[in-house]
Amino acid sequence: MDRMPGWVRQHVAALRALLMLTVVTGVIYPLLVTGVAQVLFSDKANGSLIEKDGKVVGSALIGQTFTDANGNPIGKYFQSRPSAAGDGYDPTATSASNLGPEDVIDTLPDPNGADKAAKEGRQSLLTQVCARSKAVGALEGVSGARPYCTPDGFGAVLKVFPDRAVSVNQTCPATPFIATYQGLKVECAKPGEDYAAGRTVPVRGNVRDVQVPTDAVTSSGSGLDPQISVAYAELQAPRVARERRLPLERVKALIAVHTTGRALGFMGEPAVNVLELNLALDRA
Structure with a gap:
């Protein structure tokens, strides 16, 4: 050496x-x-795995959907919040949508578009929230109305020009959510037209009582959160009790059992683990 x-x-x-x-x-x-x-x-x-009848059915740390083969909610189960991770709650594609409050204008589907993205279009965050709120309201038998949403589940946004106004998220031949704006006739939007030059005006509408909670219509930052708010769980309780033919009070008692408090007693809000709650209902 x-x-x-x-x-x-x-x-x-x-x-x-x-x-x-x-x-x-x-x-x-x-x-x-x-x-x-x-x-x-x-x-x-080992991943906080949860078993049912000796078979692993999920993790207490990762959410999952409770839908049928066509993506429709299964009535007897509590539903999770939306997820932007892959096709939904995909641990290999954990992510948020990266869409913010300024994202209010849809890209309308254009059959004559140059590529697939143009042909399919893209919903803005606002329209996604409006559509989800309408669907949740219909499922739970309550009003899905929200500020800045049209009755048919689109973002209530106008593009205003000197001589007209356009409801840019409602494709013709839809009827615009309002007939006139400051004396201007409101038109429905036509795919392929460029409305960028117009002034963007979100219209709040006269909605005072929002019955669908925020977490029912927005995804989490990771796309994997296994919990929902107590308010969203309580909104779903009558439907689940009816589908399972259980007393409503028994379902609410199970919600309480599977509700965790604030972290360290002061951080965050109480939350309900959806998978654990649904398994408890199956046992009941």
């Missing part, structure tokens, strides 16, 4: 350090941490 050139000795020393650190940080440390976790927190270390 002493007869080796200096640059060779340096490379050998670096290789030894690399191998030692690889063994320590890549083998010994992970095994140690995994072993401690398995001894002290076995359930959490």
